[in-house]
Amino acid sequence: MAQHRDILIIGGGIAGLSAAAELAQHANVTVLEAEGTVGYHSSGRSATMLHYALGDPQVRALTFASRGFFEDPPDDFSEVPLGARASVLVHAREDELGGLEALDAAIAPFATLERVGEEGLAELCPILRTGEGGAVAAIHDPNAIRLDSDALLQGHVRALRRRGGTLVTDARVSAIARAGAQWQVETERGDTFCAPVIVNAAGSWADAVAVMAGLGPVALTPLKRTIITFDAPAGMDSSGWPFTKTVADELYFAPESGRLFASPMDEVATDPCDAQADEFEVALAAWRMEERTSLKVERIHSRWAGIRTFAPDRHLVAGFDPRADGFFWLAGQGGFGLQTSPVMGRIVEAIVAGTRWPTDAVRPDELSPARFLG
Numbered sequence: 001m002a003q004h005r006d007i008l009i010i011g012g013g014i015a016g017l018s019a020a021a022e023l024a025q026h027a028n029v030t031v032l033e034a035e036g037t038v039g040y041h042s043s044g045r046s047a048t049m050l051h052y053a054l055g056d057p058q059v060r061a062l063t064f065a066s067r068g069f070f071e072d073p074p075d076d077f078s079e080v081p082l083g084a085r086a087s088v089l090v091h092a093r094e095d096e097l098g099g100l101e102a103l104d105a106a107i108a109p110f111a112t113l114e115r116v117g118e119e120g121l122a123e124l125c126p127i128l129r130t131g132e133g134g135a136v137a138a139i140h141d142p143n144a145i146r147l148d149s150d151a152l153l154q155g156h157v158r159a160l161r162r163r164g165g166t167l168v169t170d171a172r173v174s175a176i177a178r179a180g181a182q183w184q185v186e187t188e189r190g191d192t193f194c195a196p197v198i199v200n201a202a203g204s205w206a207d208a209v210a211v212m213a214g215l216g217p218v219a220l221t222p223l224k225r226t227i228i229t230f231d232a233p234a235g236m237d238s239s240g241w242p243f244t245k246t247v248a249d250e251l252y253f254a255p256e257s258g259r260l261f262a263s264p265m266d267e268v269a270t271d272p273c274d275a276q277a278d279e280f281e282v283a284l285a286a287w288r289m290e291e292r293t294s295l296k297v298e299r300i301h302s303r304w305a306g307i308r309t310f311a312p313d314r315h316l317v318a319g320f321d322p323r324a325d326g327f328f329w330l331a332g333q334g335g336f337g338l339q340t341s342p343v344m345g346r347i348v349e350a351i352v353a354g355t356r357w358p359t360d361a362v363r364p365d366e367l368s369p370a371r372f373l374g
């Protein structure tokens with residue numbers, strides 16, 4: 001027997017859960033998550049930063065619009081803070097100074113930045129190579145946030161349940177069909193659900209879910225990114241070091257529970273999958289750390305990879321599919337899905353439940369999947 005709902009959300013990552021918590025204020029919502037736990041894929045593998053040194057004006061504006069939620073969440077959302085103040089240092093070699101200028105101008109509307117010279121660089125991050133061939137200047141944002149992705153995910157699950165919604169894990173959707181005014185959704189376990197609205201928040205699998213529903217893809221590109229952790233230099237207190245990034249997308253590193261983590265900012269094309277770190281990118285991360293800093297990466301403590309999934313224009317996709325009633329896309333979160341999730345949850349609420357549009361950062365048509373389906 002099919003279980004009837006108002007809204008079914010496919011995917012229990014940050015996108016699906018933040019939207020589900022908002023929509024559950026208006027409708028009977030169920031989230032179907034393929035894995036045994038929420039956040040198993042991209043949402044549990046990120047660098048968990050909120051900062052403005054990535055993306056473009058739209059991404060920065062959506063991040064800015066989301067920031068207040070992380071700093072001052074609703075009273076009953078989480079018993080622990082959703083993040084901690086962190087600083088971000090974006091550095092440049094002599095030949096990269098043009099890029100640094102451009103980034104400074106792009107971030108300025110959203111954050112108060114400090115300009116840092118070689119002396120300041122050595123103070124903020126003493127292992128960074130400076131001077132000839134090394135970093136000569138940087139911009140420093142002392143007000144970035146290191147997010148707690150688990151607290152965020154669990155907060156949304158609790159809000160969903162408090163508002164009468166449900167989360168079903170181990171519920172991989174394996175068939176989707178339109179039956180009259182309803183979508184009929186079957187899981188691999190054999191459960192059947194019906195709803196007039198489905199939200200496709202399946203991350204890297206969002207195109208595959210649309211194809212399952214008899215629709216074409218919007219041409220999402222899943223790209224793998226790798227992170228390693230390793231020992232911080234002996235005798236140095238690295239706990240206060242910033243999230244330190246090259247102005248070109250080559251390397252970032254930051255303190256991580258007494259160690260350091262680093263990513264070579266790889267973007268390796270992949271099929272949607274349970275991403276694993278490959279030797280080449282692991283070695284590249286270590287090599288770039290040694291190239292840009294005085295550190296020798298002696299022993300890699302842990303490694304992981306996750307997938308960042310982009311729409312063709314690298315902007316988020318949120319809106320009903322013009323080809324089929326009740327099929328809502330929430331995809332293309334790229335490398336900014338956590339830091340934009342509060343406002344995106346409210347945008348989904350506005351489109352699906354008809355509440356007030358929550359932000360000047362973006363217009364509905366700029367997010368609509370219709371821009372790829374014309």
Ligand SMILES: Cc1cc2nc3c(=O)[nH]c(=O)nc-3n(C[C@H](O)[C@H](O)[C@H](O)COP(=O)(O)OP(=O)(O)OC[C@H]3O[C@@H](n4cnc5c(N)ncnc54)[C@H](O)[C@@H]3O)c2cc1C
Nearest residue numbers: 011013014015034041042043047049173203306337338339
């Ligand atoms: C290395 C790395 C660093 C990053 N750093 C940052 C950062 O610093 N800041 C930031 O904001 N973002 C960052 N990101 C990006 C961020 O993690 C993603 O944008 C975000 O997690 C995407 O969320 P999602 O819910 O769309 O995807 P996911 O978390 O992947 O969730 C999608 C879910 O859908 C489920 N699903 C798929 N198919 C089905 C099906 N058929 N039936 C049921 N369920 C299904 C999957 O199991 C999955 O749990 C980073 C990502 C990576 C990989």
